[in-house]
Amino acid sequence: MTTATRDLAGLTARIAELAPGLRVETGPGATGPYAYDASNYRVPPRAVAFPRSADDVVGVLRACREAGVPVTARGGGTSMAGNAVGPGVVLDFSRYMNRILDIDVEARTARVEAGVVLDALRSATALHGLDFGPDPSSHSRCTLGGMIG
Ligand SMILES: Cc1cc2nc3c(=O)[nH]c(=O)nc-3n(C[C@H](O)[C@H](O)[C@H](O)COP(=O)(O)OP(=O)(O)OC[C@H]3O[C@@H](n4cnc5c(N)ncnc54)[C@H](O)[C@@H]3O)c2cc1C
Incomplete structure (x- = not known):
């Protein structure tokens, strides 16, 4: 197991502790679509999380702050300057927090x-x-x- 893989497993485990039940996806199939927005930038994230509540968001932010991993919030991904892509954890608000x-x-x-x-x-x-x-x-x-x- 590489250091990056171990770090990612540790991060997702910590997120699971702080935000139980939160859906977090890793791997190229899941993160690939989040590597781009409406700009020319391409930055694959390590993981994508799909919060259902403010508590979920707080849990992800806390876990990522502890691990020193950047967080990028994302809505429709229509920004044209690479604003919605990042190398850490992408928080996709559009999937469930859309009420x-x-x-x-x-x-x-x-x-x-x-x-x-x-x-x-x-x-x-x-x-x-x-x-x-x-x-x-x-x-x-x-x-x-x-x-x-
Ligand atoms: C065809 C097209 C037409 C456009 N027309 C216009 C226009 O007329 N006027 C205009 O101003 N812009 C325009 N834009 C740019 C873009 O669509 C807008 O800026 C839009 O408001 C971005 O919304 P989004 O949900 O897609 O945000 P995203 O692209 O997902 O994110 C935009 C930024 O907001 C942050 N963000 C997203 N969700 C959250 C959250 N919950 N909490 C904190 N930060 C968050 C992201 O990290 C990123 O920095 C256009 C883009 C396209 C592709």
């Missing part, structure tokens, strides 16, 4: 998870005659977390 939690029509606000796609939010708010101001052309793919990032 619209509530829409307060009176206050004209919505609570959402970071991986909600802009068009999904717009479709939901349109039912109440509301819209969301920022309007990137990537609206059918980009997420709220990625837009803020």
Whole structure:
């Protein structure tokens, strides 16, 4: 077993301790699609994690901080300057953390998870005659977390 393989096994074991049940994938089949975004950069990550909650995110951040491994958050991966790729652990918010939690029509606000796609939010708010101001052309793919990032 190489040092890199041992380090990765240690990291995924620590993530499993701190974020039980969190789906973490390694290996080229799983990480390959995360090696690129809409830019020309290609950086394969060591692992990809699919958080379902803020606790999952905290667990990954803690494990990676302990191990000195960089973390890259990712939404739709439409950034055009290599922002959504990195050599450590990629946190994919779009897979599960993509819920619209509530829409307060009176206050004209919505609570959402970071991986909600802009068009999904717009479709939901349109039912109440509301819209969301920022309007990137990537609206059918980009997420709220990625837009803020
Ligand atoms: C065809 C096309 C058209 C575009 N049009 C526009 C445009 O009109 N205007 C414009 O401004 N941009 C545009 N962009 C750029 C890009 O789509 C936007 O910046 C978009 O908001 C990125 O969202 P995303 O979910 O794809 O983010 P990603 O590409 O996944 O990530 C973008 C950045 O945000 C960070 N990030 C992602 N999720 C989180 C999170 N949960 N917490 C913390 N950080 C996070 C990432 O680490 C990265 O640094 C376009 C891109 C394409 C490919």
